[in-house]
Amino acid sequence: MLAFLFRRLAAGAVLVVVVATTTFLLLSLTGTDVARNILGETATQSAVTAKRHELGLDQPLVERYWHWAEHALQGNLGSSWFTGEPVNQSLTDTLPVTLSIVLAGMLVAAVLSVTLGTAAALRGGWVDRVVQFAAVLGTAVPSFLIALVLAVTLAVQLGWLPATGYVALGDSPGDWLRSITLPALSLAVAATAATAMQVRGALIDVLRADFVRTLRARGLTTRSVVFRHALRNAAPPALTVLALQFIGLIGGAVVVEKVFGLPGIGTLANSAAVRGDAPVLLGTVVVTVVIVVAVNLLLDIAYGWLNPKVRIS
Amino acid sequence: MTTVEPSTAPAQRDRLLRRTLRDPVAVVCLAVLGLVIAGSLAAPLLTSHDPARSVLADTLAPMSGSHPLGGDGVGRDVLARLLYGGRTSLVGGTIAVLVAFAVGAPLGLVSGFYRGWFDAVAGWIVNIIMAVPAIIVMLVVMAAVSQDLNVAMIVLGVIMAPMVFRLIRASVLAVREELYVDAARVAGLGDARIMRRHILPVVIAPSVIQATQVFALAIGIQAGLAFLGLGKASQPSWGAMLNDAFTNVYNEPMLLVWPGLAMGLTILSSSLLGNAVRDALGVAEPVVAKRRRHRAKAAGAPVADLPADRLLTVSGLCVAYGEKTVVDGVDLIVARGEVLGLVGESGSGKSQTAFSVLGLLPDQAEVTADQLSFDGKDLLGLDLADLNALRGRGIGYIPQEPMSNLDPCFRIGFQLAEPMRKHLRLSRTEARTKALELLARVGIADPERVFRSYPHQISGGMAQRVLIAGAVSCDPRLLIADEPTTALDVTVQAEVLDLMRSLQRERGMGMILVTHDFGVVADICDRVAVMQRGRIVEAAPAARIFAGPAHEYTRMLLDSTLEGGPARGPLVTPAEPVKEVTS
Numbered sequence: 005m006l007a008f009l010f011r012r013l014a015a016g017a018v019l020v021v022v023v024a025t026t027t028f029l030l031l032s033l034t035g036t037d038v039a040r041n042i043l044g045e046t047a048t049q050s051a052v053t054a055k056r057h058e059l060g061l062d063q064p065l066v067e068r069y070w071h072w073a074e075h076a077l078q079g080n081l082g083s084s085w086f087t088g089e090p091v092n093q094s095l096t097d098t099l100p101v102t103l104s105i106v107l108a109g110m111l112v113a114a115v116l117s118v119t120l121g122t123a124a125a126l127r128g129g130w131v132d133r134v135v136q137f138a139a140v141l142g143t144a145v146p147s148f149l150i151a152l153v154l155a156v157t158l159a160v161q162l163g164w165l166p167a168t169g170y171v172a173l174g175d176s177p178g179d180w181l182r183s184i185t186l187p188a189l190s191l192a193v194a195a196t197a198a199t200a201m202q203v204r205g206a207l208i209d210v211l212r213a214d215f216v217r218t219l220r221a222r223g224l225t226t227r228s229v230v231f232r233h234a235l236r237n238a239a240p241p242a243l244t245v246l247a248l249q250f251i252g253l254i255g256g257a258v259v260v261e262k263v264f265g266l267p268g269i270g271t272l273a274n275s276a277a278v279r280g281d282a283p284v285l286l287g288t289v290v291v292t293v294v295i296v297v298a299v300n301l302l303l304d305i306a307y308g309w310l311n312p313k314v315r316i317s
Numbered sequence: 318m319t320t321v322e323p324s325t326a327p328a329q330r331d332r333l334l335r336r337t338l339r340d341p342v343a344v345v346c347l348a349v350l351g352l353v354i355a356g357s358l359a360a361p362l363l364t365s366h367d368p369a370r371s372v373l374a375d376t377l378a379p380m381s382g383s384h385p386l387g388g389d390g391v392g393r394d395v396l397a398r399l400l401y402g403g404r405t406s407l408v409g410g411t412i413a414v415l416v417a418f419a420v421g422a423p424l425g426l427v428s429g430f431y432r433g434w435f436d437a438v439a440g441w442i443v444n445i446i447m448a449v450p451a452i453i454v455m456l457v458v459m460a461a462v463s464q465d466l467n468v469a470m471i472v473l474g475v476i477m478a479p480m481v482f483r484l485i486r487a488s489v490l491a492v493r494e495e496l497y498v499d500a501a502r503v504a505g506l507g508d509a510r511i512m513r514r515h516i517l518p519v520v521i522a523p524s525v526i527q528a529t530q531v532f533a534l535a536i537g538i539q540a541g542l543a544f545l546g547l548g549k550a551s552q553p554s555w556g557a558m559l560n561d562a563f564t565n566v567y568n569e570p571m572l573l574v575w576p577g578l579a580m581g582l583t584i585l586s587s588s589l590l591g592n593a594v595r596d597a598l599g600v601a602e603p604v605v606a607k608r609r610r611h612r613a614k615a616a617g618a619p620v621a622d623l624p625a626d627r628l629l630t631v632s633g634l635c636v637a638y639g640e641k642t643v644v645d646g647v648d649l650i651v652a653r654g655e656v657l658g659l660v661g662e663s664g665s666g667k668s669q670t671a672f673s674v675l676g677l678l679p680d681q682a683e684v685t686a687d688q689l690s691f692d693g694k695d696l697l698g699l700d701l702a703d704l705n706a707l708r709g710r711g712i713g714y715i716p717q718e719p720m721s722n723l724d725p726c727f728r729i730g731f732q733l734a735e736p737m738r739k740h741l742r743l744s745r746t747e748a749r750t751k752a753l754e755l756l757a758r759v760g761i762a763d764p765e766r767v768f769r770s771y772p773h774q775i776s777g778g779m780a781q782r783v784l785i786a787g788a789v790s791c792d793p794r795l796l797i798a799d800e801p802t803t804a805l806d807v808t809v810q811a812e813v814l815d816l817m818r819s820l821q822r823e824r825g826m827g828m829i830l831v832t833h834d835f836g837v838v839a840d841i842c843d844r845v846a847v848m849q850r851g852r853i854v855e856a857a858p859a860a861r862i863f864a865g866p867a868h869e870y871t872r873m874l875l876d877s878t879l880e881g882g883p884a885r886g887p888l889v890t891p892a893e894p895v896k897e898v899t900s
Binding site (some may be wrong): 023031033145156225236248254282296300311 | 445450452458459460461533544545559566570573577709714724725727735739771773
């Protein structure tokens with residue numbers, strides 16, 4: 005198990021390096037003159053040259069990359085080209101917002117998908133058809149469209165929940181919960197739908213397994229057979245899908261944050277992308293991938309805990 | 318993403334299309350998509366406005382003759398933007414689908430067909446691409462390369478290629494496992510020919526489904542990007558319309574409705590269409606927990622001349638799956654402490670008969686009987702709770718395949734203790750002590766270790782001993798053993814039979830031993846019932862069967878066993894090869 009986790013950790017590290025390098029190269033290959041963009045059309049050529057030197061853009065690409073990578077390894081992701089604010093600071097400010105809505109969304113998705121998937125697999129008939137149909141709709145509709153509908157109806161029209169803004173958990177837990185409810189729900193829909201279908205499918209397969217018949221032959225109650233044995237066996241594949249959904253959730257958060265006016269990592273990345281602020285964009289990409297790797301590692305541990313074959317070998 | 322099972326019936330493609338078109342949902346979806354396509358193609362005919370031209374006076378203009386859907390936040394015609402925006406979406410979705418398939422399909426084909434280093438490298442790259450949220454990659458690409466949405470869609474196609482890659486690779490792997498690809502190879506067909514003839518037809522249907530998903534996803538992501546404010550202002554799109562509408566949501570909420578509706582309907586139609594194709598292909602339906610066991614006629618009067626020590630009485634038992642009857646009027650009696658061998662070839666209905674006693678047949682099975690009683694208790698019409706009280710406690714069950722009959726997620730000790738704690742109301746420590754005793758009794762050298770082990774950590778022979786221990790743990794009066802030695806090594810078979818025989822004598826249990834092997838019958842059975850095509854053709858004491866079989870079929874079974882080979886295959890032309898529950 006430890007060797008397995010170590011391998012996954014190493015793979016995660018490689019992933020971060022590959023993505024960071026690719027992103028760096030992509031952002032360096034743009035034809036636009038960043039220094040000119042920062043200073044504006046009216047700036048003198050010498051000022052532009054000076055700015056370019058200040059940002060290190062007159063250095064060769066390889067040198068710039070080493071410079072960035074060296075600092076990044078020490079935990080310093082540089083500063084914004086436009087505002088001069090350290091990227092680390094921007095990330096520290098925005099990360100809690102994004103993590104709040106994404107993790108809350110994951111939690112909702114996990115609970116709902118197990119409930120719906122189990123109901124569909126056990127009840128069959130119309131329950132199954134309704135869940136399946138809803139799942140198709142849920143996976144198809146982009147989260148930001150759901151967010152728009154929720155924002156306009158529940159927040160703007162009915163005023164039940166705030167339409168915009170974020171309240172830190174430390175400031176007021178109640179308001180924090182209110183501010184993340186709608187964004188988290190919008191994000192949860194697609195993940196719920198996809199995972200519920202996986203739970204359903206896996207549970208149907210497990211319930212057909214030989215050992216389930218043997219457990220029944222031993223006279224165990226349906227409750228024990230389904231909820232203790234079958235669901236436990238169906239959990240690993242469902243967890244794999246949930247891990248994939250997490251990546252989708254982070255992507256969805258970029259747009260959902262805009263809908264609800266949340267100052268999260270997506271908003272940071274978006275404004276950096278629009279301006280062409282490479283250090284900030286690069287920083288958000290790196291942090292995103294690190295989070296993805298971390299969450300996948302956690303899910304790997306959970307997977308091993310659920311699956312003795314992985315744990316003991 | 319739902320995984321798509323590759324179809325194995327290439328010739329049914331036309332039928333698939335017809336079946337899809339018979340689904341009203343699919344027809345509605347096609348109509349909606351057709352309408353969207355027609356609208357965007359005919360945009361110049363339907364409106365004379367330029368979708369990118371702002372007229373200050375038309376800012377948030379109400380609906381009117383010249384602006385059927387009004388004007389947007391900066392005075393552009395909403396209808397024109399909706400129609401031309403449809404073009405952007407449809408073109409974008411199509412680009413993404415084409416690129417995703419152009420990149421993913423050939424790579425998946427090669428990866429799945431040749432495996433090896435190429436498969437490893439491709440898999441590695443795919444994992445990297447799938448680990449980064451698509452929209453974040455798109456932000457970087459649009460910041461770095463181009464603000465053109467169509468260029469972005471090409472990149473998106475590459476990002477989504479892994480979805481296609483995985484599907485095609487999995488389909489190819491599945492087909493490769495089929496023997497006919499090897500056969501084709503032996504027959505001298507080239508790889509290209511094999512791919513075209515055998516693999517292409519199989520991947521087409523799942524690819525269509527996947528294409529609808531990629532299309533829907535791409536349209537959503539494209540709109541998301543435009544909603545974020547990326548993309549060129551000259552490129553009208555539904556996402557940009559949503560962006561404009563959202564900034565004016567307090568003034569003119571209707572502006573949100575049109576692009577939202579257009580986008581939602583297009584995406585849903587595309588997805589539901591894919592779903593309709595999948596339905597037409599046919600997928601797994603859940604088994605609904607509903608028991609259908611009932612009496613054929615009004616309870617037959619108990620036959621008078623029966624011995625008082627009878628444990629199980631089965632009479633007129635029938636099991637049918639739809640039109641197909643697999644057990645057809647079986648009568649059986651097991652006396653207390655007696656071992657009955659139920660013998661027959663695969664598909665003769667012997668396992669089905671055994672399972673009907675336990676009430677463990679699949680729910681599609683229609684079970685009827687004149688009488689089905691155990692130890693004076695009528696088994697027909699028992700509710701689930703009463704049946705559960707009997708299973709394990711009154712009737713024990715030993716399955717055929719040891720490894721697949723233990724729950725892989727739980728320790729053996731737990732699996733042994735659970736029924737004892739329920740039936741015998743033992744405490745945790747009592748159950749543990751008894752489980753260890755049982756393990757020792759069934760001949761396991763190190764009970765403590767096996768008690769702590771997971772099923773994958775022990776051998777098949779040990780697992781079968783564990784299952785036997787489980788079957789007798791709650792002191793049942795009847796044991797039903799379904800081919801208990803078939804899956805074991807020959808050396809272990811004899812030991813396991815000995816064990817069952819000694820346990821049976823020691824506890825005075827009745828036993829039904831389902832088998833195809835007269836060697837097993839000779840070892841331990843008191844009486845034998847021979848089944849063929851769902852009927853009992855001969856029933857007699859074991860000695861008499863061996864001395865002089867009355868039925869020709871029994872003779873044939875005996876002969877084939879004596880010749881050495883176990884009688885697995887059908888000996889006479891079977892009426893209908895029926896799938897056994899155990900197989």
